[in-house]
Amino acid sequence: MYWTQTFIPTLKETPADAEIVSHQLLLRAGLVRKLTGGLYTFLPMGLRALRKIEQIIREEMNGAGGIEVLMPALQPAEIWKQSGRYETAADVLYKVRDRARKEWVLGPTHEEVITTLAANEINSYRQLPRIFYQIQTKFRDEIRPRFGLMRAKEFIMKDAYSFDTIDAGAMASYRRMYDAYTRIFRRCGLQAFPVEADTGVIGGNYSHEFMVPAETGENDVVYCESGRYAANIEKATSRGASPSTPTAGTGASPATFPTPGVLTIDALAAAPHSVPAHAQIKTLVYVLDSKPALILIRGDDALNEAKLLAKTGATQARPATGDEIVTTLGAHPGSLGAVHKVPEDVSVYADELLRGARGMTTGANTDGFHLQHVEMDRDIRVSHWGDFRTVRAGELCVETGQPLKIRRAIEVGHVFKLGTKYSEKLNSTFLAEDGSRQTTVMGCYGIGVTRTLQAVIEQCHDKDGISWPLSVAPHQVCLTPLNVTPESQPRQVAEKLRAELLAAGIDVILDDRDERPGVKFKDSELVGFPLRVNVGEKSLAKGEVELKPRGGSMQPAKIEEAAAQIIAFVRAGMAALG
Ligand SMILES: Nc1ncnc2c1ncn2[C@@H]1O[C@H](COP(=O)(O)OP(=O)(O)O)[C@@H](O)[C@H]1O
Ligand SMILES: [Mg+2]
Numbered sequence: 271m272y273w274t275q276t277f278i279p280t281l282k283e284t285p286a287d288a289e290i291v292s293h294q295l296l297l298r299a300g301l302v303r304k305l306t307g308g309l310y311t312f313l314p315m316g317l318r319a320l321r322k323i324e325q326i327i328r329e330e331m332n333g334a335g336g337i338e339v340l341m342p343a344l345q346p347a348e349i350w351k352q353s354g355r356y357e358t359a360a361d362v363l364y365k366v367r368d369r370a371r372k373e374w375v376l377g378p379t380h381e382e383v384i385t386t387l388a389a390n391e392i393n394s395y396r397q398l399p400r401i402f403y404q405i406q407t408k409f410r411d412e413i414r415p416r417f418g419l420m421r422a423k424e425f426i427m428k429d430a431y432s433f434d435t436i437d438a439g440a441m442a443s444y445r446r447m448y449d450a451y452t453r454i455f456r457r458c459g460l461q462a463f464p465v466e467a468d469t470g471v472i473g474g475n476y477s478h479e480f481m482v483p484a485e486t487g488e489n490d491v492v493y494c495e496s497g498r499y500a501a502n503i504e505k506a507t508s509r510g511a512s513p514s515t516p517t518a519g520t521g522a523s524p525a526t527f528p529t530p531g532v533l534t535i536d537a538l539a540a541a542p543h544s545v546p547a548h549a550q551i552k553t554l555v556y557v558l559d560s561k562p563a564l565i566l567i568r569g570d571d572a573l574n575e576a577k578l579l580a581k582t583g584a585t586q587a588r589p590a591t592g593d594e595i596v597t598t599l600g601a602h603p604g605s606l607g608a609v610h611k612v613p614e615d616v617s618v619y620a621d622e623l624l625r626g627a628r629g630m631t632t633g634a635n636t637d638g639f640h641l642q643h644v645e646m647d648r649d650i651r652v653s654h655w656g657d658f659r660t661v662r663a664g665e666l667c668v669e670t671g672q673p674l675k676i677r678r679a680i681e682v683g684h685v686f687k688l689g690t691k692y693s694e695k696l697n698s699t700f701l702a703e704d705g706s707r708q709t710t711v712m713g714c715y716g717i718g719v720t721r722t723l724q725a726v727i728e729q730c731h732d733k734d735g736i737s738w739p740l741s742v743a744p745h746q747v748c749l750t751p752l753n754v755t756p757e758s759q760p761r762q763v764a765e766k767l768r769a770e771l772l773a774a775g776i777d778v779i780l781d782d783r784d785e786r787p788g789v790k791f792k793d794s795e796l797v798g799f800p801l802r803v804n805v806g807e808k809s810l811a812k813g814e815v816e817l818k819p820r821g822g823s824m825q826p827a828k829i830e831e832a833a834a835q836i837i838a839f840v841r842a843g844m845a846a847l848g
Contacts, residue, residue: 271745273781276314279303280793290486292728293418295736299797301744308415308423315797318744320426320723324405326457326741327428327717334450336403336430341383343407347373349382353695358585362410376409381688381714384431385696388710394701395435398710399443403430405719417486419720420680430715435702437689440711444476444687447715451480451683454717456848459739460726462682465491466501468576469686476687480717481679482725491679494667499674504576507657508665508674510623515568516549519628522643524609529640533604535569538631538640551624551632551644553606555595558584558617562598564608566620566650571659581656582619599635607633608650609641620652621659682722688712736798737820740843745779747771747836748799750790752806754782760805763815763829767803770833776840795820801839803832 279300288294296302301316312320328338347365350356356363356375364376377383384402392398408427415423432443448464455462460482467479479502481491492506493499501507532538539547550569555562556578563582567573578587595603600611608618609632624630630644646652663676693699693710702708723742730737740746749771751764764780771778779799781790787806794802804816804824814826817835827835 271779273779273783276779278315278793278797279313280796288418290417290420290728291731292486292724293420295727295731295796296418296724299736301797302419304418308412308421310419310422315744316723319726319738319742320719322742323458323719323723323726324426324428327405327454327719330450330454330457331401331403331428331430334401334446336401336450338404339387339402340404340406341377341380341387343377343409345375345377345380345383347375349386349696350375353382353385353692355382362412364409364411378408378410379427379714379716380404380406380429381431381692381712382696385692385698385712388431388433388693388698389696392433392698392700392710395703398700399432399434399439401430401432401443401447403428403715417724419724420486421488422720425721426719428717428719432713432715433693433698433710434713435700435708435711437711440687440689440713444685444713447685447713448478451685451715451717453848455480455482455682455722458722458726458742459847460682460722460729462725463500465493465679466505467684468502468504468580470576470579478685479681480683480685482682482729483677483679484725484728485678486728487678487680489679489681490676492661492663492674492676494670494672494674496667496670496672499667499669503660503676504574505580506661506674507668508661509668509671511548511568511571511659511662511665513546513548515623515627516629517626519645520643524641524644524649526634526636526639526641528638529605530638532640539569543640545631545642549630551607551627551630551646553608553633555590555598555606556587557590557594558582558587561617562590562594563617563619564599564612565658566608566618566624566652567659568621568623571621571623573658574660577656577658578619581654581658582617601633601635601637605633605635605637605639607635607641607644609634609644611635612651617653618651619654619656619658620646620650622655622657623659625655680721680725680728681718682725683715683717685715686713688714731798732821734792735796738798738800739847740800740840741847743777743798743800745799746777746801746840747779748794748797748802749778749780750787750794750802750804751780751782752787752790752804754784759810760807763810764803764805767805767815767833767836771836774833774837776837800843801836803836 281298285297302310366374405428434440462480462482464478467477469477490503538545547570552569554565628645631642634641690709698710749764751760753760802818815832817825
């Protein structure tokens with residue numbers, strides 16, 4: 271490739287609307303251009319890096335027994351109604367109608383399509399297990415598309431689906447995909463680690479996300495430094511909070527006391543009342559799939575909505591409005607509680623940390639009053655106990671007892687064990703060896719390919735630009751003659767090197783622009799080629815060219831040894847990535 275024959279529109283200025291560095295560099299290095307929020311055109315350098323990531327994924331998927339297919343992006347609404355997700359995933363679905371007013375969906379994922387395929391094509395245990403995968407465009411009506419490719423409306427995903435005869439088989443398929451993911455991210459030069467994950471709207475019962483640590487990530491990961499525990503905060507648990515919940519009561523009955531103007535946990539914790547937050551019960555009113563419910567957590571805790579959805583099985587949860595709260599409990603936020611006046615048909619969910627709590631204080635469901643001497647078991651009708659709280663840094667690890675830490679991370683991949691949720695609804699069954707008809711056991715496995723590309727940039731850059739791992743760089747080597755006229759010695763040496771490197775299978779770009787060296791150097795650092803080779807008259811006079819690894823220091827190389835040294839550099843670097 272020659273620089274003048276491709277299209278690399280680098281920018282000197284940082285684009286104003288790009289908030290995070292990887293998004294800025296995508297634009298500045300000329301990898302992508304925005305069409306409108308959440309929609310991007312890939313330019314040649316971005317596309318080359320993308321194709322390399324796809325190729326790594328393909329090789330590892332094939333190596334793990336995956337079978338590549340390609341499914342339609344446009345999907346009939348019927349199969350989404352059949353799975354139930356036409357409603358439950360409605361907020362991300364792009365729904366479209368055709369000329370006959372028939373309903374369609376632009377696929378945000380492909381469980382429905384692949385399970386329909388399996389229902390039609392797989393009929394015998396002899397055809398199982400199978401893992402199908404594709405690399406394909408997805409559409410999601412994201413509430414907040416942002417950070418470039420990180421959260422887009424249209425993006426490329428690798429999605430794989432496994433079908434097994436029994437649960438243990440599904441577990442083995444899951445493990446195969448999990449291990450392949452570990453290899454994929456390592457080969458992309460990305461430090462990604464698996465964490466236990468919530469299953470969300472996909473459903474299923476077992477899941478891990480692959481996370482890339484980054485301050486700009488949208489996830490919080492709770493982890494133990496021992497390496498023995500890591501979980502998305504949506505799922506994470508701990509050995510509890512400190513100080514522990516009071517359990518020694520006075521035996522006295524709940525007593526009302528006036529708390530005019532006290533509307534928050536903090537206000538009640540302050541003088542004159544001075545009730546510590548961990549001795550208060552926080553009462554939250556939520557609407558779960560249109561039904562009001564109370565959620566009780568300790569005063570110093572925060573509700574975890576993902577856990578609430580997972581534990582209640584609701585598909586949607588939102589805080590009740592002021593009016594809904596007054597209708598349900600007869601009081602305003604600030605004075606809410608679950609002791610008196612809770613209608614019988616309202617479910618009360620209580621966090622495990624409140625089990626056995628005594629001597630607690632909570633709202634009286636009368637504005638301006640609270641209740642003290644509350645005992646959970648005696649005074650509150652709890653319909654369901656569960657873990658509804660958000661873990662905080664410093665709490666103790668369930669595995670090791672060491673203090674947990676929390677850090678931000680980018681989710682690049684997600685593996686789920688689905689069980690029979692989709693195969694039941696979409697009739698994927700098979701004839702078992704004993705002649706009985708059984709339901710296939712499924713798993714699904716996604717990698718955000720375009721997000722992975724940006725995560726590499728987020729992790730691999732410096733003040734001068736991107737610093738690509740050799741495996742995914744748009745080109746591995748940038749040959750930079752400092753005189754580009756065809757008869758000049760720098761150009762001729764560069765051309766000869768180019769031919770030798772191409773013959774050795776090295777991916778080279780030759781910067782044949784008639785530009786000042788400074789401009790060429792800056793651009794190649796910005797685009798981030800792993801190795802630049804400067805070919806200038808001065809060093810040629812000494813019989814040398816200059817090798818400049820990205821982020822490393824310049825080394826001279828004898829002209830006649832240069833090709834061999836460059837090839838060795840690339841091969842060693844690639845081998846190190848596995
Ligand atoms: N809006 C998006 N833009 C870019 N990549 C996405 C987007 N949504 C999901 N992905 C990628 O696809 C992978 C699989 O998606 P999934 O786990 O179903 O999504 P989510 O975690 O958003 O529910 C994610 O791990 C992520 O890498
Ligand atoms: Mg996910």
